[in-house]
Amino acid sequence: MTREALREHMQLYFIMGSVNCKEDPVEVLRKAIAGGITCFQYREKGKGSLQGHARYELAQKLRQLCMDAGIPFIVNDDINLAIEVQADGIHVGQEDEPAFRVRERIGSSMILGVSAYNLEEAERAAQEGADYLGIGPIYPTGTKEDAKSASGTGVIRLIHQAGYGLPMVGIGGIHLSNAWEIIQAGADGVSVISAISHSADPQAAASALYTAVQESCAAQ
Numbered sequence: 201m202t203r204e205a206l207r208e209h210m211q212l213y214f215i216m217g218s219v220n221c222k223e224d225p226v227e228v229l230r231k232a233i234a235g236g237i238t239c240f241q242y243r244e245k246g247k248g249s250l251q252g253h254a255r256y257e258l259a260q261k262l263r264q265l266c267m268d269a270g271i272p273f274i275v276n277d278d279i280n281l282a283i284e285v286q287a288d289g290i291h292v293g294q295e296d297e298p299a300f301r302v303r304e305r306i307g308s309s310m311i312l313g314v315s316a317y318n319l320e321e322a323e324r325a326a327q328e329g330a331d332y333l334g335i336g337p338i339y340p341t342g343t344k345e346d347a348k349s350a351s352g353t354g355v356i357r358l359i360h361q362a363g364y365g366l367p368m369v370g371i372g373g374i375h376l377s378n379a380w381e382i383i384q385a386g387a388d389g390v391s392v393i394s395a396i397s398h399s400a401d402p403q404a405a406a407s408a409l410y411t412a413v414q415e416s417c418a419a420q
């Protein structure tokens with residue numbers, strides 16, 4: 201996938217695992233896709249997350265939905281699972297395996313996403329061959345227990361101005377009301393968990409977010 205195609209897919213990047221969903225994760229993803237998400241990450245983490253065969257089974261089902269919809273299916277942290285289900289990509293955080301080692305394992309065909317909290321981490325990720333950056337937490341979030349303190353959109357502006365040219369999304373506490381600020385700061389899109397996964401109507405939530413991002417991009 202070209203960098204520009206990937207940039208397009210970064211517009212509305214939904215992330216979730218069974219822990220983040222009140223109803224069946226497969227149904228939540230189906231509705232989110234119907235609402236217009238442009239990328240999906242399977243992040244099965246935290247208390248009560250699935251392991252072993254159940255984890256693999258769910259990954260396979262979610263991957264099939266993404267394949268049918270033509271959107272990238274990314275796996276968080278679990279490189280073995282990503283390879284096993286032939287995911288389109290893998291996303292790693294700063295406390296996971298170093299990006300350059302992940303790249304060695306997955307080769308150049310898979311998408312490699314890297315989390316960055318500040319300019320220094322973004323710089324290192326760019327040097328180590330990341331295909332896109334996830335910057336955050338931007339706003340306070342209750343979804344990731346060990347999240348660092350919310351940095352605000354300044355760090356997105358800083359990284360955008362550094363001009364690495366990498367597609368990037370903001371993440372952390374992003375909702376309909378603040379999505380425009382992420383784009384205005386220079387990100388190519390927004391990444392959300394609870395704004396969609398906790399919604400009573402994931403399709404409507406995704407659709408409204410997608411429209412907000414589209415309008416913000418047009419205003420840039």
Ligand SMILES: Cc1ncsc1CCOP(=O)(O)O
Nearest residue numbers: 337341343372373392393394
């Ligand atoms: C995985 C992750 N990384 C930084 S914040 C976060 C959680 C984002 O969840 P939400 O969109 O519900 O705030």
Ligand SMILES: C=C1C=NC(C)=NC1=N
Nearest residue numbers: 276291315334335371391
């Ligand atoms: C922590 C994360 C930051 N950014 C993205 C896109 N995914 C993540 N899991």
